[in-house]
Amino acid sequence: xxxxxxxxxxxxxxxxxxxxxxxxxxxxxxxxxxxxxxxxxxxxxxxxxxxxxxxxxxxxxxxxxxxxxxxxxxxxxxxxxxxxxxxxxxxxxxxxxxxxxxxxxxxxxxxxxxxxxxxxxxxxxxxxxxxxxxxxxxxxxxxxxxxxxxxxxxxxxxxxxxxxxxxxxxxxxxxxxxxxxxxxxxxxxxxxxxxxxxxxxxxxxxxxxxxxxxxxxxxxxxxxxxxxxxxxxxxxxxxxxxxxxxxxxxxxxxxxxxxxxxxxxxxxxxxxxxxxxxxxxxxxxxxxxxxxxxxxxxxxxxxxxxxxxxxxxxxxxxxxxxxxxxxxxxxxxxxxxxxxxxxxxxxxxxxxxxxxxxxxxxxxxxxxxxxxxxxx
Amino acid sequence: xxxxxxxxxxxxxxxxxxxxxxxxxxxxxxxxxxxxxxxxxxxxxxxxxxxxxxxxxxxxxxxx
Amino acid sequence: xxxxxxxxxxxxxxxxxxxxxxxxxxxxxxxxxxxxxxxxxxxxxxxxxxxxxxxxxxxxxxxxxxxxxxxxxxxxxxxxxxxxxxxxxxxxxxxxxxxxxxxxxxxxxxxxxxxxxxxxxxxxxxxxxxxxxxxxxxxxxxxxxxxxxxxxxxxxxxxxxxxxxxxxxxxxxxxxxxxxxxxxxxxxxxxxxxxxxxxxxxxxxxxxxxxxxxxxxxxxxxxxxxxxxxxxxxxxxxxxxx
Numbered sequence: 001x002x003x004x005x006x007x008x009x010x011x012x013x014x015x016x017x018x019x020x021x022x023x024x025x026x027x028x029x030x031x032x033x034x035x036x037x038x039x040x041x042x043x044x045x046x047x048x049x050x051x052x053x054x055x056x057x058x059x060x061x062x063x064x065x066x067x068x069x070x071x072x073x074x075x076x077x078x079x080x081x082x083x084x085x086x087x088x089x090x091x092x093x094x095x096x097x098x099x100x101x102x103x104x105x106x107x108x109x110x111x112x113x114x115x116x117x118x119x120x121x122x123x124x125x126x127x128x129x130x131x132x133x134x135x136x137x138x139x140x141x142x143x144x145x146x147x148x149x150x151x152x153x154x155x156x157x158x159x160x161x162x163x164x165x166x167x168x169x170x171x172x173x174x175x176x177x178x179x180x181x182x183x184x185x186x187x188x189x190x191x192x193x194x195x196x197x198x199x200x201x202x203x204x205x206x207x208x209x210x211x212x213x214x215x216x217x218x219x220x221x222x223x224x225x226x227x228x229x230x231x232x233x234x235x236x237x238x239x240x241x242x243x244x245x246x247x248x249x250x251x252x253x254x255x256x257x258x259x260x261x262x263x264x265x266x267x268x269x270x271x272x273x274x275x276x277x278x279x280x281x282x283x284x285x286x287x288x289x290x291x292x293x294x295x296x297x298x299x300x301x302x303x304x305x306x307x308x309x310x311x312x313x314x315x316x317x318x319x320x321x322x323x324x325x326x327x328x329x330x331x332x333x334x335x336x337x338x339x340x341x342x343x344x345x346x347x348x349x350x351x352x353x354x355x356x357x358x359x360x361x362x363x364x365x366x367x368x369x370x371x372x373x374x375x376x
Numbered sequence: 377x378x379x380x381x382x383x384x385x386x387x388x389x390x391x392x393x394x395x396x397x398x399x400x401x402x403x404x405x406x407x408x409x410x411x412x413x414x415x416x417x418x419x420x421x422x423x424x425x426x427x428x429x430x431x432x433x434x435x436x437x438x439x440x
Numbered sequence: 441x442x443x444x445x446x447x448x449x450x451x452x453x454x455x456x457x458x459x460x461x462x463x464x465x466x467x468x469x470x471x472x473x474x475x476x477x478x479x480x481x482x483x484x485x486x487x488x489x490x491x492x493x494x495x496x497x498x499x500x501x502x503x504x505x506x507x508x509x510x511x512x513x514x515x516x517x518x519x520x521x522x523x524x525x526x527x528x529x530x531x532x533x534x535x536x537x538x539x540x541x542x543x544x545x546x547x548x549x550x551x552x553x554x555x556x557x558x559x560x561x562x563x564x565x566x567x568x569x570x571x572x573x574x575x576x577x578x579x580x581x582x583x584x585x586x587x588x589x590x591x592x593x594x595x596x597x598x599x600x601x602x603x604x605x606x607x608x609x610x611x612x613x614x615x616x617x618x619x620x621x622x623x624x625x626x627x628x629x630x631x632x633x634x635x636x637x638x639x640x641x642x643x644x645x646x647x648x649x650x651x652x653x654x655x656x657x658x659x660x661x662x663x664x665x666x667x668x669x670x671x672x673x674x675x676x677x678x679x680x681x682x
Contacts, residue, residue, distance in 0.1 A: 003567030010564035010573075014557075021552045054393055056378055060386030067407070074407075097389060101400060110397045114388060129394070163380035169394040170403075192407075194389040220406065224433075225391050228406040231433040232395075239428045265551075272548045275495075276562040276609065277537035279530065324425035326397040333377060370536075371490035 011282060015289035029258070030298050036251045037302025037350055038309075043243060044342050045310040046318060047233035049334040054229035057167060061225050062194035064207055065097075067218040076189035081214065085193065088209055090202045096190035098179055102144065102172070107133050109170070109327035113144075113182075116173040124154040124178075129169030129328045131159045142172070146182040154178070162331070169330035239321065251350065255357040258291075262361050270365045283366035284359060291358025295351040303343065311336040396426035405430045442469040442492055442617070442648075447501030449487050461487035463673040464501070469650060470666065471507050474643055477652040478659050479670035485652035486621055488670070492650065493619045494524060494536035501525070505539075537566060541610030543620040547602050549594045549609070555581065556590040559609045566613065573612070580608040584638070600631045607638060617648045624655045632657045639663060 019026045066085065068077040079096055086094045098115035111130060119125065124142060136142055141153040160168045179185065197203050200222075207219035233240055262270075270283055278286075309317060314333055323329045384390065392404045401408035402424055422428065449462040462484045469475050469492065477485045490496045491503065506521040524532060549558045559577040581587040584604040589597060594605065603623070610618060618639075624632040632655065640663050642649050651658055659667060668678040 005567075006569055007565055007567035010567070010570055013570065014561070014564060017553060017557065050395075053378060053381075057381045057385055057393065058391070060382055060389075061391050062389045065391060065407070095389065101403070110399075110403065112394070112403065116388065127394070160384070161380050163377045164384040165381075166377070166393050166395075167381040167384045167390055168388075170397050171388075171394070173388075218409070220391075225406040228433045229393070232405070232430045234431055239425065269550055272550055273561065275542065275544065275548060277533065277613070278562075278565050279533045282565040321425065322395075322429065324396060324398055324429075326426070328397045330394050335378060369496065370533075371487075371495040 007282075008285070011285050012289045012293075015286050015293060018286070019290055019293060026294060029254070030294050030301075032254055033251075033294065033298035033350075033354070034302045034305070036247050036254075037299050037346070038305045039247045040244065040346060040350075041303045041306035041343075042309050042315065042318070043233075043240070044346065045306055045338065046315050046334070047240075048339050048342060049310065049337045051229055051232065052337050053166065053334065054232075055226055058226055058229065061222055062095075063197040063200070063203055063222050064195040064210070065220045065225075066193040066195065066210060066214075067220065068192075068214075069216055069218050076186065077192055077217075079188050079190055081217075082193065084213070085195065085210060088206060088213075090197055090199060090206050091195055092198045093196040095194045095196075097192050097194050098176060098185070099191050100179075100183060104134070105145075107327055109133050111170050111172050111328075113172045113174060113179060115176040115179045117176075119157065119173060119175040119178075121175050121178055122154060123157040123175075125158045125160055125171075125173040126156055127160045127168040127171040128162050128165050129330050130172060131156075132331075133328050144172075144182060147184045152178075152182065165330040166332045170328050255354050258354070258357045258361075262365055266362075267365045270362070271368055274366075274368055274370045280366045284362060287359050287362040287366070288355060291355040292351070294358075295354045299347060299351055303346075307336070307338070310334065396424070396430055398424045398426055402426045402430050405433075441471045441505075441507045443504045443506070444468070444492070445502040445504070447491060447498045447503060449484075449491060449496065450499045453499070461673050462491065462498075465673075465675055467668065467675065467678065469648060471648050472643065472646045473665040474639060474649045474651070474663055475666040475668065476659050476664050477650070477668050477670060478654060479676075480654060482672075483670040484673035485670055487673075489619055489621055489650065489652050493540045493542065493617075494532050497532070498525060505535075537562065538613055539615055540617050540619055541613065541615035543603075543606050543610050543618065543623055545622040545625050547606040549602065549606060551595055552593065554591050555586065555594055555597070555605050558594055558605060559612055562609060563612050577608070577612060580611055581605070584608055599626055600634070603627065603631070603635065604638075615647070617650065618642055620649070620651045620653075622653055622655075623651060624653065624658055629657065636661050636663060 066077065066081070068075045068081075077096070082094045082096060085091060100113050102111045102113050103109075104111060109130075116125065126136070126142060130142075131137060134142065136156060138156055138159055140156050142156055143151045143153055145151045154174065160171065160173075174182070180187070195206075197206055203221050203223070207221055210217055210219045235241065235244055273283055273286075274280075309315060311334055314331070315322075319329070391406050394403070396402035444465055444467040447462060447465045447467075448460065450458060450460040452458045465488065467488075477488060479485050487496075491498055502523055502525045504521055504523050522535075524535065527535075550561065556574070556577055559580060560573050563573040578587065578590065581590055584607060586597075586601050586604050586608070589601060589605070594602065597605065603626075623635055627635065636658065639649055639651070643663065653659060658664075666678065666680055669676040
């Protein structure tokens with residue numbers, strides 16, 4: 001047993017010295033490899049952590065949201081529905097929600113306006129993102145251009161806390177009266193209805209009843225709301241496919257380059273090793289260690305760098321891609337969360353192929369007869 | 377951070393995270409349906425980068 | 441002692457250009473003696489060396505090792521006689537590593553690594569402790585007066601120094617048989633004489649030495665015990681040195 005360990009150690013020692021001998025080539029390989037792992041790991045960490053945040057934060061979302069559809073488009077829901085829906089067994093509360101979007105021409109940003117019960121008329125609570133974009137603070141006035149044409153000023157009562165940016169960054173909360181006046185919102189209508197259901201297991205049946213009773217309605221379950229966020233950054237779509245595809249493709253090219261051959265110098269060295277008593281197995285072990293050392297070092301570095309980038313620097317490198325054309329983007333720090341399964345998959349998809357790619361070209365050279373060195 | 381957001385969601389009965397503020401269906405993906413992106417006009421191909429990140433969830437796409 | 445019985449080695453059998461390097465050779469290499477294989481190039485000396493040194497297997501015939509020096513074979517310490525003709529590759533390699541030390545015509549040192557590492561290389565796969573191998577390597581280097589070059593790269597050494605490093609490497613696994621192929625081919629007279637002195641010291645330690653050479657300085661040296669003349673893969677004559 002001891003001899004076996006010593007043998008590995010000795011060969012590993014020689015593998016390290018071999019790598020250092022060809023420092024330039026191996027360092028550039030390692031850097032490239034690290035970059036690829038970094039890109040993939042950063043994407044994996046970011047999307048996984050964000051999805052987890054969504055799942056936890058949105059637990060408090062309404063049990064069922066009822067929308068009204070007209071000709072397939074989202075329309076306002078009559079407040080008269082409230083009583084009838086409240087009468088359905090299992091529904092404990094129905095709350096009409098009043099909300100909409102507002103485009104601020106000055107900054108080019110989109111805001112979400114929402115009616116809130118506890119605001120005095122003429123005042124507004126604004127999200128931290130809005131305070132940042134428009135550079136206003138508590139006590140300042142925020143101008144909102146109402147439908148009739150004149151701009152109304154609302155005094156900012158409170159800026160919503162930074163800690164809640166993920167949910168409230170672009171919110172402007174107004175009193176119901178102000179909101180209706182601003183948008184000439186027809187009386188007797190609301191944007192949609194938020195239902196509270198006593199027993200979570202009954203949500204689906206209640207939704208079915210609502211859909212049956214009101215054929216023009218569209219009930220959305222809490223579970224569907226949560227599942228929406230399971231599929232953001234779905235690797236099967238759009239930008240994600242491109243990014244991951246590029247990373248995988250570049251890795252394949254680079255492992256291929258490795259796999260297509262040994263230099264003459266390396267071949268000669270293997271011949272010498274065979275002639276001084278190294279067996280084929282010893283030579284292959286050497287090559288394995290050469291590949292494994294670079295692989296493992298690159299994997300560790302890439303993953304650590306990705307972790308730091310995503311969780312300490314809030315994925316600042318990705319921001320341009322994620323922000324897209326939006327003017328307002330929330331600032332938030334993700335809670336570090338790593339899925340070991342995903343890491344293991346990444347490990348097997350990078351370290352294993354690369355190590356194999358290092359051993360394969362050596363196979364031929366390693367099986368050369370020991371007496372070949374005598375003849376050269 | 378998470379607690380504050382969770383509280384806000386509960387108080388105001390919010391349904392979405394404020395991530396992509398470019399369009400209605402990227403700001404509130406859970407309220408949107410498959411056709412939301414086409415609400416503007418029938419040939420409205422997806423032109424927001426975030427539209428490809430916040431795709432409609434699979435269960436909506438697979439509905440018969 | 442190494443005994444060869446009717447050994448033949450052919451190459452490229454079944455291919456367009458087959459040839460037989462060694463034909464029906466019967467030979468005994470005495471232990472603790474210096475045997476020289478003499479003959480022109482193409483006479484099969486090198487092939488015979490590879491067969492004796494467990495680097496290749498004969499096409500037909502038997503090779504038997506006997507005596508105290510058999511090492512590297514599990515249970516070999518108790519064996520008085522071992523027929524290596526049909527041993528599996530793994531065992532053959534083990535015996536080769538522990539019993540034989542090779543000095544090649546072109547030295548075959550690995551460029552780019554230090555002298556010390558070159559000398560330690562053959563011992564790496566044996567699983568011996570790194571520290572002990574290193575100690576032995578340093579001792580060997582000082583034995584041949586090249587210790588001061590231990591951490592230099594091999595490319596920077598002179599011809600004579602390189603050869604001494606090659607000899608040190610051949611000794612690292614404490615072999616009982618030394619095999620040298622044309623060792624004086626790249627050396628001047630003084631260095632060749634030095635080499636023969638080193639060979640003399642091997643004999644004194646009880647090692648068996650086998651040299652293939654057509655250099656008169658080697659073949660006609662007083663230290664030689666047996667000369668085997670070869671031509672076209674056959675032994676012409678073998679006998680004690682004159």
